[in-house]
Amino acid sequence: MAGVDVVFIEHLAEALCGLSAVLFTFIATFSRSENVEFVVQNIIAGSLILCAGVLWWLALSGGSLWGSEYLPKPLSLLCIIIAISARMNIRGINVSFGANPHSIGRKEEE
Numbered sequence: 001m002a003g004v005d006v007v008f009i010e011h012l013a014e015a016l017c018g019l020s021a022v023l024f025t026f027i028a029t030f031s032r033s034e035n036v037e038f039v040v041q042n043i044i045a046g047s048l049i050l051c052a053g054v055l056w057w058l059a060l061s062g063g064s065l066w067g068s069e070y071l072p073k074p075l076s077l078l079c080i081i082i083a084i085s086a087r088m089n090i091r092g093i094n095v096s097f098g099a100n101p102h103s104i105g106r107k108e109e110e
Contacts, residue, residue, distance in 0.1 A: 006063035013058055013065065013072070016051035017079075020044050024086070041086055048083035052076040 023030075023044050030040040055076035058065060065071045 003061070006058065006061050009054060009058045009061055010063055010065060013051055013054040016047050016054060020047045020051065020079075020082075023047075044086040045083040048079040048086065052079040052083070055079065 023040055027037070027040060027044075031037040053076075055065070055072040059069075059072040059076075062069075063072070065075065
């Protein structure tokens with residue numbers, strides 16, 4: 001019985017990480033609609049959980065990620081942590097306590 005090629009597992013992990021990174025980069029654009037933001041948050045969390053599983057599978061298959069056999073397991077844990085963070089909705093809470101650049105001009109006009 002032939003197993004799955006380790007290179008395929010590596011590329012699958014990279015693709016899932018890439019998908020999550022691209023969606024996370026554009027989350028501000030998706031947050032214009034609460035429903036779309038919710039769906040994208042779920043997609044990010046789901047792809048990161050899948051990526052964590054694929055990275056663990058890669059480690060168990062004896063594969064390496066970017067030339068390192070050590071990286072897949074710690075990165076899978078990081079994916080799970082980020083997936084949990086992606087589900088946290090902090091809308092409406094001022095985290096940075098800084099000035100909102102969109103409201104600076106409006107305050108001066110009023």
